[in-house]
Amino acid sequence: MSGQQAVLRIPAGTSELKEVSIQPSVIVAGDHPAGLLMAEHLADLGVAVTLMVPFPTLEEVVAPYRVIASADESVAGLLQEVAERVSQHAGITRVTQADLVDISGWWGDFSVQARIGEDLKTFHTSGIAMAYRGNPVDLPGIPVQEGVLPFTDFLSGINLQTGALAGKAESPKQVVFLLDAGERDEKWASVAAIRVGVFLKRKFGTQVFILCRELKVSVDEMEQDYRAARESGIIVFKYRQTPRVEKGSGGLRVVFEDAAAISSHGPSEITLDALDVVVAQERLGLSEDRAEVLRKLRIPLEDGVAGPNNPQFTGRTPKKGVVVAGDAWFPEYPTDAAMTALSAAQELYKWVGKGTYQVDAYRVAEVDPSKCATCLTCFRICPHDSIRVERYGERNVYITQGAKEGATWEAARVKIETCDGCGLCASECPAKAIQLIYYPDMEVLDFLAKNL
């Protein structure tokens, strides 16, 4: 596309719908099983899917969730054979040991750089889905010491046959799940603790204690599983302040104040002593490399989650054509994460699936190049990354990037496919060079006169 003398006239006062052609192709990158589900659904719909996973096999994407799948049938149903199905799917190009390192370009025409082993390779695609697993950032309020494990390390380290943890020979006699010390809007750990707790108790006879601030049951069938957990002998405590975890006699000791006790009956401090393992709910976040990719795309990160929080735009980010899922969107229990990821896949399919896309031409910003002072204000503030500075020939004649001949001055240009019509650039432009195109009043009156 670059380097040629392609000249495109910008129609003045455009108000009709414009159709843009889009190649139905998508790159799904990441190590969260939600990515496998998205890839499978989109490929079934005829989208050319390139799946990038950082591991040698797809099985490793699902492996850390195997213990939850053993404890919960609905997760098992979701993840049982997905790795196998995806690895045999004819519509999916699989790239293993690959990590996405850079994204540039626009929706419909992304250029994606991936590190495959030692090499860098460039891919072209119309849309991108990033389904990342979260990494433990820290254990809020709990000092790091031997025997204290982050929850995700516990899940991926446990041996399903013996119940032993990584580096140990036998299954632990007791496990304490310490929840809610940090983020309170995440409920994945509470759900996993109850269900995995029942599994450990039944299979290995492990004594399980669950310590939480609030018991989170707002996941399908969770209240019944909580009942089953209590009936199988799992002890649940609600604490007031984050419990103290310290070295005790013959293991770890956890001390806390029971919030459910009636305080007029005296002090309600409870001590659990001689513990093998304390599994603590950690704060999850993206690794620095991945966060950097998102930051470059101007996707805001807050507590490790990306994009705006609006169900209209599930998983959608301010960068059009890029969706996020898995822990990169919000750390969720696998069944919930699947729902979120598939609704994000639907967003992606809506954009790239049909091969064409209709642009609301009357809701886009337009720069008048003759007024533009190239101050880059619009370029900096555009939340959709839709503005670039291009060389122009005569007024209203745009010459594609790279063309040197005939270029007389530089000015900003809005990419209409990605423009959301939010109007931020128009309101901030110091030269008043940007206008949102709307139907003028006369057109509205004409329409009313014809139709009423």
Next chain:
Amino acid sequence: MAGIACAGELTQAGITVTLLEKEPVIGGWAADYCCKATDQCNRCFVCVADKEREGVRLSDAVTLLTNHQVREVEKNGSGYRLRVENKVEGVEKEVRADAVVLATGFKPFDATQKGELGYGRYADVLTGLDLERMLRNQGSARKPSDGQVPNKIAFIQCVGSRDESIGHLYCSKACCAYALRMARVIRSQNPGSEIFFYYMDIQPAGRLFDETLKACEEDPNFHFIRAIPSKIYRYYQKPGLMMRSLEAESGTIEEKFFDLIVLSIGMEPNPENEGLWEKAGLKPGREGFVDPATCKDGIFVAGTVSGPKDIERSIMNAKQAALSVLRYLEGQS
């Protein structure tokens, strides 16, 4: 509402949709909910539901059949034949489709079943749904008995949820969030008001819920009390309602007067689902809602029909259903 969101998604993919609605208006329960913004948006997403509804109402690709009740669903070749009854004219007709999305929603819990809470007996005991309607239609919370602005308000959570005595051993998932947000609306409209929030466990709902919860906790006139009130009654000739509860904090039985009491009612499976959808092979899950795992052969579920959901998750579920429908239709052709 999930059905509408799903229809909107499908029309954007070029699918023709027939929307069957038994009520005279579309929108489900979400059409009665209020915006829960204070001085800022509190992310209740009611406006999104309103917007989805308008989009479908104005769309050419959607045939709207209001006042139409589905009587029978029958597999017909590769597609489905639905017998629907026009409830106004009393005539039956047939609707054909390649795939069917079931979005018949939930039934709000009938709070009169909890007789000790006095709903239906005392005018100033409202359900969460009543308060939603009041805030949507009147703009502010008033006491139904005398039209005065209430100053001392209690919210009782888990009415009809997490309660084995009525066979509802599940959490309704939306109530903590909607009650906290409506309480914040009342607090912002009437700075002199005091909120008492009786709960079991606060259930987080979606991303950034922490912000709402923190704002409530930092408010000095907002009291969180972990207790289940046992009785609401009128005390001789005194104004207001007396509420009795055993509070863990003090270990004593407390009795307090309130101007207004809001019962945060949960969701029940829609009784109309039984029988009708069993023929199509759908079965109830452990909680009594339709089990999404039993959906097959071009039948899909969206929204609260498969279990309680808030607006955000209903819309996500509807989008997921739309993707499944498109995938199914692609596989058929």
